[in-house]
Amino acid sequence: MKVKVALAQFNISFAAPQKNRERVAELTAAAAKKAADVVVFPEMWNTGYALDQLNELADEQGQETEQLFYKLARQYQVGIVGGSVAVKEGDHFFNRTLVVDPVGQVVGRYDKVHLFHLMNEHKYLTAGDQENYFRLAGVPSASFICYDLRFPEWVRTVARHGADILYFPAEWPAQRIEQWKIMLQSRAVENQAFVVAVNRVGDDPDNHFNGHSLVIDPLGKIIVDAGEKDDLTMAEIDLDQLQKVRGPIPVFVDRRPELYK
Template identity: 50%
Template sequence: MPMPKLTIAIAQMAIAFGQPADNRAKVKKFVAQAAKQRADIVVFPELWDTGYDLTRFDEIADSEGTTAQQLLAQLAQQYHIYILGGSVAVSHDGHFYNTTYVFDDQGQLLSTYRKVHLFGLMHEDQYLQAGNQMSHFTVKTVPATNVICYDIRFPEWLRKLSAAGSELIFVPAEWPEQRTQQWLQLLAARAIENQSFVIGVNRVGDDPDNHFAGHSVVYDPLGNVLSELGDTEALKTVTIDLDQITSVRGEIPVFADRRPDLY
């Protein structure tokens, strides 16, 4: 039986630094736009609510993620669209976590993922706690996972997620402009080695320390670019043909050929 096609909306946001209310208003507009374009799922960047305003997390982080969850659930239910909520700054038991929430098109929470690898160059390790759980969920009937930004530099982590059955890998990010080429190359490599569609959604704009150049991108399981945005705020949809996963994995069965006894 043929697998479905999925239409994915990439929401490449310019994030207002440390202004959650402004960013939530923008998320509402993007979800409405994605639904109007008949997207099955809309995907947002990393820390879309606060940006990297880490020193003010005690003031602006979302307590238990309640506000973000209520907003995303309501929008998913209202517009009958899956939402991969990028990530938000969540406070829990006196600690802060960089957290992704995924909702289905009925507003039900499918997955909660806390960023596993903290990026010292942007001081995450000084303010955030690392997660230690995998993310697995389905979009329509398609098994999927997500990681966050710096996680893509750890292929062993994405291999573990993919070996558990994922066929879509979502990567919300705040990836600075000076490393844009690495962003694209790492995402392409993760798509090829895991024979999966990879959807990388980066932000644009500036914070006090960084410029972000977007280049949100969708790769097919062979590492070909299906869609890539530039360096300005935009929402774009792309439809992917999931039959390609069966074809690619059947031709080169890398998961069956693995040697977990050695590694």
């Protein structure tokens, strides 16, 4: 079985939700023209890290994003791993992923569990506490957000359900991009899964982002590196490779969770 994924690596317009929604619609249309099964977006694409403006900018209950993805998924018959957006619920703000299947049904929701102090997320956002395990394009999958990558115990906790693809939307600054690559390769190898990671490009007032969205196979080989371009990058995932990796080295069978404390 093969799945065609589109990495929607783009320059997020700071504090401009409508402009970013238009760009997401354009990229979804482009992904459909390339016969993508799934299109994946970066983290906080609706607002960027305009955290001090979330009261005015955040999507109320996530409804605008959900309606947009519903329309796009049905129009183009494509699955969407919606990166993440800033969402407002009462007095709380969340960094939230929505996953939508090709008929527009939300099959996954995830609020970022690990908040990144270096970018002041803890001052503005509320952390999530739930896993996001779902099926998309017929594939058991899981998703995380950016800083979650640095917590292999969390990724393994979710991956143990049998996820074949692990999705990581991010806004990962250029100065730490080599760590991004190393850790993504590690998460692929240790969980014997494909990794699809989508970063942004461009600048906000405090950071420079240089992309390098990746697709990595379960042996840690980089299948696709999107480089630093603001564009759509395509990759094909051959899921038949999984059994060849998992069969000889059954790490999930050989685990000793009673010792991991």
